[in-house]
Amino acid sequence: MDIADVDLNLLVVFDALLRNRSVSGAARALKMSQPATSFALNRLRKMFGEPLFVRTSRGIHPTPFAESLTAPLEAILDRIRSDLLQQPTFDPATERRSVTFNMQDIGELVFLPRILGRLNKIAPGLQLRTVNLPAPLLEPALRSGEVDIALGHFPDLAGAALFQQRLFSHSFVCIVRADHPTIKDEMTRRQFLDGLHAVVHPAGHMNDSLEAELQAQGLTRKVSVRIEHFLAVPTILSQSNLIFTVPYAIGEGLAKLADIKLVKPPFKAKPRIIRQHWHSRFQHDGANRWLRSVVAELFMDKTTTAGRRSSRPASAARRPT
DSSP states (O other): OOGGGOOTHHHHHHHHHHHHSSHHHHHHHHTOOHHHHHHHHHHHHHHHTSOOEEEETTEEEEOHHHHHTHHHHHHHHHHIIIIISOOOOOOTTTOOEEEEEEOOHHHHHHTHHHHHHHHHHHOTTEEEEEEOOOHHHHHHHHHHTSOSEEEEOOTTOOOTTEEEEEEEEEOEEEEEETTOSSOOSSOOHHHHHHSEEEEEOOTTSTHHHHHHHHHHTTOOOEEEEEESOGGGHHHHHHTSOOEEEEEHHHHHHHHTTSSEEEEOOSSOOOOEEEEEEEEGGGTTOHHHHHHHHHHHHHHSOTTSOHHHHSOEEGGGOOSOO
């Protein structure tokens, strides 16, 4: 194929189709009509001599050939945008736009107050939005730009096109109501085994692996309650003698909402690593880079070594650093 015979505008349409997996979605993203987008898709099929996409009940799905072109196409278009089209420098003081974080409900308690405090001072025109997407939807949302940064503990969020930066780690703590009748300033192994426990169990998050670590140490909790949201914990503790085991930063955050006591647990568990994640498409985007710098400044562990401060593709950093 001779590049002189290629309409490079079609590659922009191809990229939008790959990102949106929908002709109508690509049309909206490109501000084109749906017939014009369908016409461009037909031209792409003729140009490559390949169907590129197949229709499904949920939109269009790329063929293996089209999927193989995703990374090089993104690299080419991003290079054109950053090197040739030279977007103006991002100025947080004057920018007017929305930024979106993916985080759990408890992340809103731990992270949002400090982030909002900083943005209100140096970027008053930014509107902050949070979502909590299921794991299968998070990578596509980062890729499309629907989500700017995923902030928290996402052990399954990895891939060659994703970058991540370690912020801090934290261990676990047991929390009970402050006037618990039997648990005082310390908790014994026997109290942990005999007590009734409640578990916050959002799918794919922190407590999933804790159970296995406890069992390996011969500790089996008597779990009487399982819930999906951390923000229900203060109310439950205020009316019961239950024990919750949560990451330390979450315990600190919940203790601000109610009369809750933090107690050192009678076991050891691997620290959980908190990271910020973003897609490689936005690695050099001015707004995304600035937002990442704000998060790092607010939450990165100051004892982190210089070598650990650099961001890396998730596929190259799957082990906690």
